[in-house]
Amino acid sequence: MAQQKATNITWHEGFNREERWKLLGSKGATLWFTGLSASGKSTIAVALEQTLLQRGVNSYRLDGDNVRFGLNKNLGFSAEDRAENIRRIGEVAKLFADSGTLALTSFISPYRADRDACRELHEKDKVGAIPFIEVFVDTPIEVCEQRDPKGLYKKARAGEIKGFTGIDDPYEAPTKPELVLKPETMSVEESVEACLDMLTKHGIIAKA
Amino acid sequence: MAQQKATNITWHEGFNREERWKLLGSKGATLWFTGLSASGKSTIAVALEQTLLQRGVNSYRLDGDNVRFGLNKNLGFSAEDRAENIRRIGEVAKLFADSGTLALTSFISPYRADRDACRELHEKDKVGAIPFIEVFVDTPIEVCEQRDPKGLYKKARAGEIKGFTGIDDPYEAPTKPELVLKPETMSVEESVEACLDMLTKHGIIAKA
Numbered sequence: 181m182a183q184q185k186a187t188n189i190t191w192h193e194g195f196n197r198e199e200r201w202k203l204l205g206s207k208g209a210t211l212w213f214t215g216l217s218a219s220g221k222s223t224i225a226v227a228l229e230q231t232l233l234q235r236g237v238n239s240y241r242l243d244g245d246n247v248r249f250g251l252n253k254n255l256g257f258s259a260e261d262r263a264e265n266i267r268r269i270g271e272v273a274k275l276f277a278d279s280g281t282l283a284l285t286s287f288i289s290p291y292r293a294d295r296d297a298c299r300e301l302h303e304k305d306k307v308g309a310i311p312f313i314e315v316f317v318d319t320p321i322e323v324c325e326q327r328d329p330k331g332l333y334k335k336a337r338a339g340e341i342k343g344f345t346g347i348d349d350p351y352e353a354p355t356k357p358e359l360v361l362k363p364e365t366m367s368v369e370e371s372v373e374a375c376l377d378m379l380t381k382h383g384i385i386a387k388a
Numbered sequence: 389m390a391q392q393k394a395t396n397i398t399w400h401e402g403f404n405r406e407e408r409w410k411l412l413g414s415k416g417a418t419l420w421f422t423g424l425s426a427s428g429k430s431t432i433a434v435a436l437e438q439t440l441l442q443r444g445v446n447s448y449r450l451d452g453d454n455v456r457f458g459l460n461k462n463l464g465f466s467a468e469d470r471a472e473n474i475r476r477i478g479e480v481a482k483l484f485a486d487s488g489t490l491a492l493t494s495f496i497s498p499y500r501a502d503r504d505a506c507r508e509l510h511e512k513d514k515v516g517a518i519p520f521i522e523v524f525v526d527t528p529i530e531v532c533e534q535r536d537p538k539g540l541y542k543k544a545r546a547g548e549i550k551g552f553t554g555i556d557d558p559y560e561a562p563t564k565p566e567l568v569l570k571p572e573t574m575s576v577e578e579s580v581e582a583c584l585d586m587l588t589k590h591g592i593i594a595k596a
Contacts, residue, residue, distance in 0.1 A: 195438055203441045230403055233411045238446065240487040250509075251479040254472075264462075271459040272480055279448040281487060301458075 197307055201280045206238055208277035208310060209384045210270075210302055211375065214289045214354060215317030216346050217332055218324040220363035224317065224371045225286040231372050232282060237385055239282035242269055257343055263294050270298030277302070277310045282384070290345045292352040311382055315375065316357040321346045323364055405515055409488045414446055416485035416518060417592045418478075418510055419583065422497045422562060423525030424554050425540055426532040428571035432525065432579045433494040439580050440490060445593055447490035450477055465551055471502050478506030485510070485518045490592070498553045500560040519590055523583065524565040529554045531572055 201207050211228075213221040225241050232239040248255075252268055255261040266289050273283035289295050295314065302312035324346070325333040336344030343349045359378050361371045379385045409415050419436075421429040433449050440447040456463075460476055463469040474497050481491035497503050503522065510520035532554070533541040544552030551557045567586050569579045587593045 195434070195441065200441060203444075204446060226403070233403065233408060236411075238412060238488065240483070242483070250482065251476060268459060268476075272483065274458065275448070275450070275480065276484075276487070279484070279489060280446070281489070 197278060204238075204280040206280045206282075207384045208280045208282065209313060209379070209382070210273040210277050210283045210285060210298075210310065211313045211315055211379075212273070212289070212295065212298065213284065213286045213315045213317055214295060214357075215319060216321055216324045216351055217288055217344075218327045218329055219317045219319035220361075220368075220371075221286045221288075221317045223368055224361065224363070224375070225284045227368050228372050228375050229284055231376070232385070235385070235388065237282060238280065239284055240276055241284045241286060242273060242276075243285075244287040247272075263291070266291075266294040266298060270301050273298070274301055274305065274310060278305075278307075282379070288345050288351070290349065290351045292354070295354065311384060313359065313378060313382065314354050314357040315359045315361060315378075316354045317361050317363060318353070319363050321351075405486060412446075412488040414488045414490075415592045416488045416490065417521060417587070417590070418481040418485050418491045418493060418506075418518065419521045419523055419587075420481070420497070420503065420506065421492065421494045421523045421525055422503060422565075423527060424529055424532045424559055425496055425552075426535045426537055427525045427527035428569075428576075428579075429494045429496075429525045431576055432569065432571070432583070433492045435576050436580050436583050437492055439584070440593070443593070443596065445490060446488065447492055448484055449492045449494060450481060450484075451493075452495045455480075471499070474499075474502040474506060478509050481506070482509055482513065482518060486513075486515075490587070496553050496559070498557065498559045500562070503562065519592060521567065521586060521590065522562050522565040523567045523569060523586075524562045525569050525571060526561070527571050529559075 213225055215221050222243060229239050229241045247269060251272065252265050255265045266287065269285055269287060273285050276283035299312045302310040328334055332341060332344065333347065335341045336347040345351050359374060361374060363371065380387055421433055423429050430451060437447050437449045455477060459480065460473050463473050477493055477495060481493050484491035507520045510518040536542055540549060540552065541555065543549045544555040553559050567582060569582060571579065588595055
């Protein structure tokens with residue numbers, strides 16, 4: 181499906197990434213938030229984005245809900261469309277990271293293979309590896325189902341939504357995420373702190 | 389093809405665009421370069437990007453050549469794939485613009501309907517209109533064909549490439565572009581100046 185189709189194309193150089201990041205005084209990276217529906221991914225990503233922007237670090241959130249209305253509006257929830265959904269998001273996150281922005285992606289992204297493909301896109305980039313930080317938002321399904329802010333678990337249990345992650349479709353937890361957040365026992369502020377520490381440790385942002 | 393497929397989704401607000409742009413001290417917009425192959429689009433876009441970055445304005449170039457290796461690598465050159473190619477680029481440019489970056493897109497984008505659809509995406513954005521500046525790089529086909537840096541016109545004339553814009557596929561020139569550049573009679577510096585003037589006039593960047 182995602183085979184290279186077009187030929188007669190060559191790579192355009194222009195400004196190189198290092199010069200660009202240096203001029204902007206920023207580094208790009210992708211923070212890939214993954215976890216069940218209602219696990220708290222977006223809450224943390226929103227809070228992190230605000231914290232970073234207030235520190236003058238350009239960051240931009242790609243979110244399942246808003247990307248689905250635009251770039252990926254022609255995709256549904258078939259296995260093939262789900263894979264393509266994540267693939268496109270991985271590519272766009274990489275473009276943002278390349279531009280010198282911290283891309284924060286907030287998607288259930290239930291399949292390991294799809295996430296690993298996005299990681300590979302970043303780490304094997306031909307210009308040089310782009311940091312890819314997988315953040316597992318590890319909230320137990322019982323807690324997610326109890327929260328159920330959009331009533332989706334209820335609909336899934338009632339059979340009104342098919343192929344719902346955690347109910348009748350699997351969530352494959354990351355085996356080696358760079359970071360695990362547990363919103364059950366951590367405040368949003370603590371989760372944001374943990375992300376900032378991780379970004380500092382990777383040399384992506386300066387110590388506050 | 390680009391119908392809204394997914395349901396059960398809601399719009400995520402988070403930080404609003406105005407607050408974000410204010411914090412970053414920048415405004416987003418899309419400069420859409422259109423013109424024949426070898427018209428000089430990318431040369432101007434590269435030079436403009438460098439000029440903007442050196443002025444501390446974050447700008448990022450989306451280019452037919454590099455997007456085709458990533459996000460759009462599963463698209464070929466059928467009419468349907470060409471339209472989808474431009475649609476995705478329009479959506480990604482809009483994401484960059486929303487983030488506060490100047491998106492510079494450099495594609496032949498031969499069909500008026502596809503470009504107009506991208507314009508509409510920007511101008512009718514639900515959060516508020518995002519500036520969309522169409523820049524027609526108006527180099528006569530005879531000149532492009534004489535340059536032919538990649539030998540593509542030659543191949544198209546020989547029938548080795550089918551559906552090549554200007555040879556056996558139409559280029560529909562913009563009827564009301566915001567800016568017309570004529571690389572035949574303008575230096576790259578003059579074209580860059582004209583783009584900067586246009587961005588200043590629209591209040592997107594400050595006077596140098």
